Amino acid sequence: MQVLDGKIASQSVKEQLRQEVSQLMAEGKRAPHLAAILVGSNGASETYVANKVKSCAEIGFESTLVRLEETVSEEALLNTIQNLNNDAGIDGILVQLPLPKHISEQKVIETIHPDKDVDGFHPNSVGKLVQGLETFVPATPYGIMLMLEHFNISTKGKHAVVIGRSNIVGRPMSVLLSSNHAYGNCTVTICHSHTANLKEICLQGDIIVAALGRPEFVKADMVKPGAVIIDVGITRVNDATAKKGYRIKGDVAYNEVATVAGAITPVPGGVGLMTIAGLMKNTLVAYKRRIS
Ligand SMILES: Nc1nc2c(c(=O)[nH]1)N[C@@H](CN(C=O)c1ccc(C(=O)N[C@@H](CCC(=O)O)C(=O)O)cc1)CN2
Ligand SMILES: [Mg+2]
Numbered sequence: 001m002q003v004l005d006g007k008i009a010s011q012s013v014k015e016q017l018r019q020e021v022s023q024l025m026a027e028g029k030r031a032p033h034l035a036a037i038l039v040g041s042n043g044a045s046e047t048y049v050a051n052k053v054k055s056c057a058e059i060g061f062e063s064t065l066v067r068l069e070e071t072v073s074e075e076a077l078l079n080t081i082q083n084l085n086n087d088a089g090i091d092g093i094l095v096q097l098p099l100p101k102h103i104s105e106q107k108v109i110e111t112i113h114p115d116k117d118v119d120g121f122h123p124n125s126v127g128k129l130v131q132g133l134e135t136f137v138p139a140t141p142y143g144i145m146l147m148l149e150h151f152n153i154s155t156k157g158k159h160a161v162v163i164g165r166s167n168i169v170g171r172p173m174s175v176l177l178s179s180n181h182a183y184g185n186c187t188v189t190i191c192h193s194h195t196a197n198l199k200e201i202c203l204q205g206d207i208i209v210a211a212l213g214r215p216e217f218v219k220a221d222m223v224k225p226g227a228v229i230i231d232v233g234i235t236r237v238n239d240a241t242a243k244k245g246y247r248i249k250g251d252v253a254y255n256e257v258a259t260v261a262g263a264i265t266p267v268p269g270g271v272g273l274m275t276i277a278g279l280m281k282n283t284l285v286a287y288k289r290r291i292s
Contacts (some may be wrong), residue, residue, distance in 0.1 A: 002263040004150070004230075006273035009150035010143075013277040014059055017125065017284055021060035032287035033062040034118065034279075035084045037104070038094045039077065040070035044236060045096045052094075055276050061283060064090070074103045078111050083115040091287040092118030095280070097168070100209050115289065118282040129174055136282045143274025144209065144230055146281070148183040153228055153263065154206075160186040160204030162253070163198070163218070169211040177207070198222075208238040210251035218252040226262035232271050 021031065034056055038049045056063035066080060073074065084093045093116045095108050096231045114124040120136035128135035137145070147231060148155060164170035170190060177186040191198055193212075202208055202222040206270075209231035210218045225230065233251030250267030258264050265271055 001072060001261060003265050004147055004151050004153075004228075004265045004270065006143075006147065006265060006270040008149050010273040010277040012150060013146055014280060015053060016111050017280055018059045025060065029291060030062060030089075031062045032091050033064070034088055034092045034094070034282055034283045035064045035066060035087075035090045037066045037068065037077070037080060037084075037093070039068045039072060039096070042093055042098075045098075045270075047098050048263075051276055056113030056283075057227065059280055061275045072099055072103075077103060077108060081111045085111075085116060090116065091282040091290055092116050093146065094119045100169075106170070111277055116286060118171070118223055118279060118286050120282065126167070126172070129172060130177055136285070137176065137278070138172045139166055139278035139282065140211075140271060140275045141176050142281065144173065144232075144271060145183050146178055146277060147265070147271070147274045148220055149231075151263070153183070155207065156185040158186050158206035159204055160188045160207040160209065160211045161191060161202055162211065162234070163187060163191045163202070163211075164211035164213070165190055165192045166211065171208050173211065177209075209264070212251055214251055215249035216251070216253040216255060220253065220256040220260045223257055223260045227260070229257055229261045229263050229264040229265050229281065230271065233267060234272055287289060 003106050036049050036052055038045060053063045053065055068077060076155040085091050093112050097105060099105050109121045112122055114122050117125050120138040125135045129137060159277055162170050162174045172189045174188045177184055178188040191201060199222050203224050205224060208230045209230045213233060214236055215235045215237060229252055231250035231252040235249050237249050239247045248268045
C-alpha cells in the first residue's frame with residue numbers, strides 16, 4: 001500500500017516553480033503577483049488563504065491579501081475585483097469561497113477577468129476545460145492530476161469513480177480524468193446524492209475520488225482491493241482532546257480503507273497541499289501570458 005504524500009508532491013511542484021521564478025528574476029523580470037480576497041473571518045478560510053500567501057512567499061511570488069468585512073456589500077466586493085482586474089501589476093485574482101449568503105458567488109466568479117482567473121471557476125475557463133483547450137484548471141482537480149503525475153499512477157483505461165459533482169472539484173475532475181492526456185483516458189462514473197447502488201459502483205472503481213464533504217463516508221467494504229483512493233474531504237470535526245480543538249477528517253475512513261487500497265492520500269497532508277500547488281502553477285501561467 002502506497003501513501004500518496006501531498007507534502008512530498010507539493011514540495012516538488014513548488015521547488016520547480018521557485019527555480020523558474022528565480023530564473024525570471026535573474027533576467028530582470030518582475031515577480032508574479034497573486035491577489036486573494038477574503039470576506040469575513042471563517043477559521044478554515046483564514047487557514048487556506050494564509051497557506052496560499054505563505055506559498056507565494058516561498059516560491060518568490062508577490063501576494064496581496066484584501067480583507068473585507070463579513071457585511072461587505074456585493075457591489076463593494078465586485079468593485080474591489082474590478083480594481084484588481086484593471087491593476088496591471090496583478091496577474092491572478094482569487095476570492096476565497098464560501099462567501100456570505102447575501103453575496104452571489106456566481107456574480108463574483110463572473111466578474112474576475114478570465115485572464116486572471118487562476119481558480120479556473122469562470123464559465124470561460126470551465127468551457128475551455130470541457131472542450132480540451134488550454135485554460136486555468138480549478139486548483140483541487142489540477143492538484144490531484146499533479147499528484148497522479150508525481151507518483152506516476154497509471155490511469156489509461158481505468159474506471160474512475162468520482163463521488164461529488166461540485167463545480168470546484170467533482171465536475172472538473174470527471175472532465176480531466178476522461179480527457180485524452182497522460183494521466184487521463186479513464187472511463188469515469190460521476191456519483192451524487194441521487195445515485196442508486198453507490199456502493200456497487202464504488203466497488204468497480206480502480207480509482208475513487210471522494211469529494212462529497214461527508215467525513216469518513218467511504219468505508220473499506222466499498223473499495224475494490226488495490227484501488228487508488230483520492231480523498232478530497234477536509235471537514236473540521238470538534239475534538240476537545242486535539243490541540244486546536246478540532247481534527248480534520250477526510251471523506252474516506254482512512255484506517256480501514258488503507259487495509260484494502262493500493263494507494264491512498266492522507267488527510268491532512270494530501271490533496272489540500274496539492275490544491276495550493278495547483279493554484280501556484282496557474283498563477284505562474286497567468287503571469288507568463290501577461291508579460292509575453
Ligand atoms: N477560491 C477558492 N475557494 C476554495 C477553494 C479554492 O480552490 N478556491 N477550495 C477549497 C479550500 N481550499 C482552497 O482554497 C483549500 C483547502 C485545503 C487546503 C489545505 O492546505 N489543507 C491542509 C490542511 C489545512 C488545515 O485545515 O489545517 C491539508 O489538507 O493538509 C488548502 C486550500 C474551498 N474554497
Ligand atoms: Mg506587483
